[in-house]
Amino acid sequence: MSAATLRVTNPADLSTVAEVPTAEFADFERAVQAARRAFDGEWSRTSAAERAELVLRFLDVLEKRQESLVDTVVAETGALLSMARRVQVAGAIQHARTAVRIHAALPEEEHNPIPLADLVAGDRVVTSVLTWEPLGVVSAIPSYNVPLFITLWKIVPALLTGNTVVLRPSPLAPLTVLAAGAAAEEAGFPPGVLNVLVEDGTAGAQLMTSASQVDAVSFTGSTAVGSAIMAQAAPTLKRVMLELGGKSAGLYLPGAVDRAADGIVTVMRAMAGQGCVLQTRVLVPESHKEQVLAEAADRVGALRIGDPRDPATDVGPVISAAQVERCAEHVAAARRHGGRVVVGGRARPDLGGHFFEPTVVDLDDTANRLAQEETFGPVVSVIGYRDVDHAVALANDTVYGLSGAVYGPAGEALAVARRIRAGTVLVNGGYFGPYASSGGWRHSGEWRERGREGIRAYQQVKHVTAVSS
Structure with a gap:
């Protein structure tokens, strides 16, 4: 980490909430490499049940810290106290718990509906299966307005499905996301599985959206930044999940x-x-x-x-x-x-x-x-x-x-x-x-968040076919 700090300001009275150490570009490089090693190592091969147990333990820690999280959300975003408590914290945790249940109900593999005449050909039997597998390393970049909610929408499905995550909060509201990172550490996630870095700039974020070791980017924010992310991700053909602006x-x-x-x-x-x-x-x-x-x-x-x-x-x-x-x-x-x-x-x-x-x-x-x-x-x-x-x-x-x-x-x-x-x-x-997904058309984004679609977004499909000998 650098010696530089980011001043987090309370928008209601302009007081300083905290001075947060910021990451250097080299820290982002190390985080991406750590996430890559963790994914290529044991994490992607852990069972769905093991991953779910860790995620639930993480949510338990967040729940124990609810009042502190509420105070943090109000201080750094200016959200009304009642909304911070009911929606931004309690609601976010409840949604995440339900995501665990939704993921548990999704099949990890599905048989293709092949006609019988194709399944059995002479003395051979054909099997054709679709398997749902993790993408790899996911870069997650939430916005400032509902920081815990959007962070959990991204990292919980990503972790449940076996991905590793590099998480960069908005410089305008980093404290809630840092608190989530500390809760994940207490819950016992293995090294490199979830990496949280704060910066007062964009160099690290650009690495997260362009590095060849990263397989997907999930971003919530403005359409202008989302468009830039698509361009940065294009040379390496990453999956890009965007929830962008609206004029509803x-x-x-x-x-x-x-x-x-x-x-x-x-x-x-x-x-x-x-x-x-x-x-x-x-x-x-x-x-x-x-x-x-x-x-x-x-x-x-x-x-x-x-x-x-x-x-x-x-x-x-x-x-x-x-x-x-x-x-x-x-x-x-x-x-x-x-x-x-x-x-x-x-x-x-x-x-x-x-x-x-x-x-x-x-x-x-x-x-x-x-x-x-x-x-x-x-x-x-x-x-x-x-x-x-x-x-x-x-x-x-x-x-x-x-x-x-x-x-x-x-x-x-x-x-x-x-x-x-x-x-x-x-x-x-x-x-x-949590059961209903949301997502934008046109300049409002790509892919979906929440619900089964929001979980499947962090997976890719593999076709496995075999013929009896």
Whole structure:
């Protein structure tokens, strides 16, 4: 490790949470080599039951440290205390435990359904089997907004399926991930199986995505970085699993416009809008638009911004000064395009941290940055549509395809949902659980996380065929 340190700042009050030693490029090289040796050695040949036992032991350690993890998540991300406890820590551990059960139920090999005439040919019997095997060394790079959740989504399936992992947390929120690494060490993972390194830069991450000893990369973050990772991984033809940006639409049919204000408030309260699946474009009938804007202005204007540890707080900070500036830039771009800010719209440095007011903007169309680019902050646009066809066109008018939602009478809403181009579409709400996978289309990513698909993503298929002699 180098003598350099990374200063981790509390986004709510700008205090220093910790000074973390950072890894040098040579440390990343050694970590990749250690992961390679561990995989080529004993780890990939351990039984599924042995790996599951270690993962469960690791989760037991995390569970014992829940309160400390909650404190860490709040301090480094600014998440509301209640959400950090219920979702970011307890929910993450529960999802991971369920992943162990899902993996245990998946077959390690499956017989191909070969016609009998091909199975038995003369005096020979043919066997044809698909086996599911680990990829090798996996580079895992989670984002900052829900650090433990995303880390466990990546490393638990990877380890269960027999891979080794090099894990690099976001420099904006490394402490929770480091705590997970310490828990894995206490649980007794063999050397080289899970390697956690922090850096204040990108050289190590670029090695993780380009080194020939690495077989796969799992990344959550911006589309721009995801695109760069694909390019870095291309020469060695790695598997690249990406969950990237989103500009999800919440489409409210005429019979459900009374739910629109609730949806807007949900975006604000959920990590101050810092969620890639959040419905930051709200589509409502033109005839109801003013009603929705008035209700949203009242509801959002009453939200309390401030200390995420205060139970009365509704909206905490965003992660950094750069993120505050991005929110301000998108609101300014909307204004230049004719958008009208109906509530909020300002940075709030007077609150002592990286705060931006919960903001609702009235837009006439989707031809501006606020409607097209991911803001990742408490800023929602409201756009009117003429009819269902126009609403679907607006919902699909984006390069992203991560998530979306339709609200209204069930049958009608389901028919509309089938026309939305996204990896997940909610109809009058949805299921966010460990059995259901998620993943993006188009600029929102590749592959899936969670569920059986999120486990199979860390495996490759081998065809084994044999003929009786």
